[in-house]
Amino acid sequence: MSIATRKEREKAEMRTRILSAAHDIFKENGYDGLNIRSIAERIEYSPATIYLYYKDKNEIFFALQYEAAAAKRDHLLPAASIEDPWKRLVEFGRLYVDFGLKHPDWYDLLFLTRAPMEHIENQECWSLGMATHAFFVETVQACVEARYFKSTDTATIAYTLWCHAHGLVSLFVRERMRMYPPEERGELARKSFAMIVKMAESL
Amino acid sequence: MSIATRKEREKAEMRTRILSAAHDIFKENGYDGLNIRSIAERIEYSPATIYLYYKDKNEIFFALQYEAAAAKRDHLLPAASIEDPWKRLVEFGRLYVDFGLKHPDWYDLLFLTRAPMEHIENQECWSLGMATHAFFVETVQACVEARYFKSTDTATIAYTLWCHAHGLVSLFVRERMRMYPPEERGELARKSFAMIVKMAESL
DNA sequence: GATTTTACTAAACACTGTTCAGTAACTTTG
DNA sequence: CAAAGTTACTGAACAGTGTTTAGTAAAATC
Known part of the structure; x- marks a missing residue:
């Protein structure tokens, strides 16, 4: 043996x-x-x-994607321990964007690379990503229950916030922000994040 | 001759x-x-x-990208004739998302494909995209001047709205929305667009 | 010690983008 | 109108991908 x-x-x-x-x-x-x-x-x-x-290069790709998903989860983890759901949500968003800007390659691998995808739902990285996403939605749900928003449509709120954060990071990662001078981009991202938070407050 | x-x-x-x-x-x-x-x-x-x-495949890629940019501009054109800046802005956004969902390949080519990019600023497609973007920013500016928002930070408002629309389309195009059943995705996108419009109203 | 199983590799295949020498047609020249 | 020069095009090759296969040498089993 x-x-x-x-x-x-x-x-x-x-x-x-x-x-x-x-x-x-x-x-x-x-x-x-x-x-x-x-x-x-x-x-x-x-x-x-x-x-x-x-088996093939795709399998290596999926394994890398899993590492990226784990890195992302670890990056977001500090937010989980915040009691207040609204503060938790804001910090989660801030860390999400932070992760994307600090590790554009990982973010790219997770959300922007076309690559295989055929059966990504069957891959471990997918369930990891799903878990992180579920945590995000739960936090939004907690905010809804604590009446932080006027709206009670948790799914749409979560999705809308995700769209903004993802769009923000994506424009960075794929360098479609070149109409803004490099030194202004970080500032613009921070301002935009602050703005979406303000917008969410009056949701 | x-x-x-x-x-x-x-x-x-x-x-x-x-x-x-x-x-x-x-x-x-x-x-x-x-x-x-x-x-x-x-x-x-x-x-x-x-x-x-x-010269090489990149040059063909840029030419295709130009076609995509032209198709996008044409798709957005109807919004340009709307007098009221706020209505124009909303319709512009709606058409932007509509374009992305109807022509995912074009959108991909314009915003998500990595490909060459080295000197995209020198390409015609870039100036076309810039012009479209400028029109968008001008519309936001018109809204600001007409006091549609409390905030007067045109750049950040425009960027924030763009992030949302781009994020929304990107998640579709690269199929990172699989946690939602296919038949719900369109509805979710519409709801989210409505929500960001509402959020912008109280900006 | 003989036999089977395992771990590994050289060489090839099919598919990419790209280059280059050669050719045949077209254009210009005398 | 024939000779010379120019142009448009191509077959074949090169280098770089992912991947497969037949063969080999070492390890494990008997």
Whole structure:
């Protein structure tokens, strides 16, 4: 039995090593610079070996996406411990935007990369993202119940706020904000976030 | 001189034919299915010929992006003739979202595709997009001047509204709304648009 | 120690964007 | 109108992708 468990462990280690290499390359060169041969070279194995541990490049993509989802969850975690639902919601939003601006590549991977997607619902990263989203909706629900808004349409409120935050980050990440000078962009983002908070208060 | 002008005309015609083929393939198979060989096959020339009329694939990409920008401008045009700035702004927003949901591929090309971008500011599509954006900002400015809002920060108001609309469309286009059943998504988008309008009224 | 199973790889395939030498038709020149 | 020059085009190749397969050497089992 010892040999079998060792082999299992070695298999897992190799998967980790591959993913870790993919992670590094992704951070250094983005998703475009990430290819099977570059991973193989970094772990000092032949390209074909990769396929003994991952079905195809998509599977590696999904594994990376999971890491991104985990990083995002960890980034948002501090908000969870805030008692007051409104303050929690605001901090959640602030951290969401903060994550996107600090880690554009991760955000890109999670929300903007086209890539596989075919069966993303079956991937672990999806359930992780769903959990984070559920937490967000619950916080909005808590605000609704505590009568922080006039409106009681939790789903629409949550979705509207998400649209704004996602739009804000997306315009940054895909660099469609070039009509504004670089040094003004951060300021504009902060002002816009403050504005949507103000708007939400009078919702 | 007649020969020279004929050649010029033929050159322009060929460019048009290439772009038109690229357009069709893009609409049929998306940007992923669009490659030089497929364009060449459709116009019944060899792949190498493409390079006599376009420097590289990026140049074709920019030309397509220009078409998308023009299509978007045309889609938004009806709003321009509305006198009342607030009604114009709302209709502009409605048409913007409408365009994104009706032509996800065009929207993707304009705002979500990574692709070249290096010198997009130098491309025609950029100035076209800038003009459309300027019209949007002017409309917001007109609303501010007509005291439709309490706030007078035109730039931030415009940007905030854009973030929402862009986020809304992006989540659709890149299919990150799968937590909502397909038949509810359209309704949710409409409700959210109505909500941001209401929020803006009390801005 | 012989046999089976495992881990790995070299080489290839199919598909991309792109380049280049060569050719055939067209245009200009004498 | 024939020779020379120019232009439009292409076949074949190169380099870079993801992926598969046949073969091999080491490890595990018997």
